[in-house]
Amino acid sequence: MTNLDYQLEQETQSEHGDIDQQRGDFERVRPLPRISVHVFFESEGLAKTMERCSQDRRMAKVNLRINSGGVSAAANMFAGSPTPNLLILETRADAQTLIDELGELAGVCDPDTRVVVVGHVNDVSLYRDLVRNGVSEYIVAPVSMADVIGVISTIFVDPDAAPLGRSVAFVGAKGGVGSSTLAHNCAWSISNLFSSEVILADLDLAFGTANLNFDNDPTQGIAEAVFSPDRLDEVFLDRLLTKCSEHLSMLAAPSMLDRTYDFDSEAFLPILDIIQRNAPVSILDVPHVWSDWTRKLLCAADEIVITATPDLANLRNTKNLFDTLRKLRPNDHPPMLILNQVGLAKRPEIAPDVFCDPLEIEPLAIIPFDAPLFGEAANSGRMIAESSARSPIAESSAQIAHVVTGRAEAKKRKKAGLASLMGLLGRK
Known part of the structure; x- marks a missing residue:
């Protein structure tokens, strides 16, 4: 769903093949700007992926925090504090529950905060509903480092900016x-x-x-x-x-x-x-x-x-x-x-x-x-x-x-x- 068209390799592919594919993808990604990102995960898979992302040089300027819990946990945390530049929220909730939870989060979210949802259902209609409700991107788990960094780059790196040498x-x-x-x-x-x-x-x-x-x-x-x-x-x-x-x-x-x-x-x-x-x-x-x-x-x-x-x-x-x-x-x-x-x-x-x-x-x-x-x-x-x-x-x-x-x-x-x-x- 991202402009960078990142795709996971088939599960039967070797580990070295996965790494080579991701390295090739990363060559097209520019270093990310100095932004704050909070992640709320519900699966160990996303938690491990974000830990690996935090060690990548393209995220050297990013202030990244990784928290357990889903959309409701994010709404509770930011009820009395400002929200970061980007929220990455994992959810296993059904479509209606997710829309309701995002409505609660919207009440405490700063206007310029962007939201990315990591879901476990590949549903085009859900994606369209989320975009209409102000979500910047919806990606389907499991996600790779290339998926995550590519999505953040799509949101925060100006595609019209001159390419870096x-x-x-x-x-x-x-x-x-x-x-x-x-x-x-x-x-x-x-x-x-x-x-x-x-x-x-x-x-x-x-x-x-x-x-x-x-x-x-x-x-x-x-x-x-x-x-x-x-x-x-x-x-x-x-x-x-x-x-x-x-x-x-x-x-x-x-x-x-x-x-x-x-x-x-x-x-x-x-x-x-x-x-x-x-x-x-x-x-x-x-x-x-x-x-x-x-x-x-x-x-x-x-x-x-x-x-x-x-x-x-x-x-x-x-x-x-x-x-x-x-x-x-x-x-x-x-x-x-x-x-x-x-x-x-x-x-x-x-x-x-x-x-x-x-x-x-x-x-x-x-x-x-x-x-x-x-x-x-x-x-x-x-x-x-x-x-x-x-x-x-x-x-x-x-x-x-x-x-x-x-x-x-x-x-x-x-x-x-x-x-x-x-x-x-x-x-x-």
């Missing part, structure tokens, strides 16, 4: 693995290949290298945005952006140590919101630190790319990141992996297939170690494709650009065993 966060499994270099090259490739506007945000305020890699020394950048959130709008953002090429702009880091850079957990989220509204693609160069703000930012990004080199410490850190991010983002695709600096002479390495087995993925790209090419590009302030357009690394950068923007799909790998590296991971 795609955000891609690059982070290294360890310092020095080349995550920033790959992020910068990916941003340049997207802007050059697709003639699409891209904003690159260098979030390593103390040691960021985007200004060096693009041979630019702007006087303003991301520091002014994060330290002046009250001034942050499209006009202020435009003043802070530095043009790197026709379609690529940069929020540069100051790369100075004249002060410390300690941030609140949500310090960078307003910046992410505004750059997503102003560019189809935003590339986030996230430093290799684990703090409240990096965790929040990685949770909020649409895609995450982890860069690692093929050694044991990187494997341990990568697996920890994968495991943690899968828990924080249970309804999103897992992070993507780039293996970088592969084939360094005289360095013992873990083979790529052995490295990826515990992660149960295929690498997005395997980048060979090429010190002359990367060194020349870095020292001249150019991208790899500018220095050597025909090199395999430039081709890999183009492939990465296609996948992270959704223009191509990464290969899927069947679940692999973990036995091959459990001994290595157990070492200290």
Whole structure:
């Protein structure tokens, strides 16, 4: 009954199929605004679904409360207190009883409160009666997370609003693995290949290298945005952006140590919101630190790319990141992996297939170690494709650009065993 046309898979479908279907549905759902939602459930199924919804990143701004009881319980609770932006009410009552109970609720409901009813009868005439009585939506149990979040999105997200751009966060499994270099090259490739506007945000305020890699020394950048959130709008953002090429702009880091850079957990989220509204693609160069703000930012990004080199410490850190991010983002695709600096002479390495087995993925790209090419590009302030357009690394950068923007799909790998590296991971 929703505009997003969410449907449950048949009950005989496998659990993995259900999860993949919901992940595909969620890609079309925008983050919900800062609203208050109260749920009144009569079945454990809806209670569990709402608990899972509360953990989804798209509901990060939603103030959600889950209560037992149906329509009458809601009427009693709000008899002496204001109602929230949205009420989700489960009921097993027959049609006439439900209409009567909703009439009692209407007497205590604020005029701007929206109501969604979760029923157990698939009845078109009942649906029409409820809509005539002011109910925003009627959905039939059992409901999935996609059903619930889709209905809320239909009610509170303006369908005529400009779509949000795609955000891609690059982070290294360890310092020095080349995550920033790959992020910068990916941003340049997207802007050059697709003639699409891209904003690159260098979030390593103390040691960021985007200004060096693009041979630019702007006087303003991301520091002014994060330290002046009250001034942050499209006009202020435009003043802070530095043009790197026709379609690529940069929020540069100051790369100075004249002060410390300690941030609140949500310090960078307003910046992410505004750059997503102003560019189809935003590339986030996230430093290799684990703090409240990096965790929040990685949770909020649409895609995450982890860069690692093929050694044991990187494997341990990568697996920890994968495991943690899968828990924080249970309804999103897992992070993507780039293996970088592969084939360094005289360095013992873990083979790529052995490295990826515990992660149960295929690498997005395997980048060979090429010190002359990367060194020349870095020292001249150019991208790899500018220095050597025909090199395999430039081709890999183009492939990465296609996948992270959704223009191509990464290969899927069947679940692999973990036995091959459990001994290595157990070492200290």
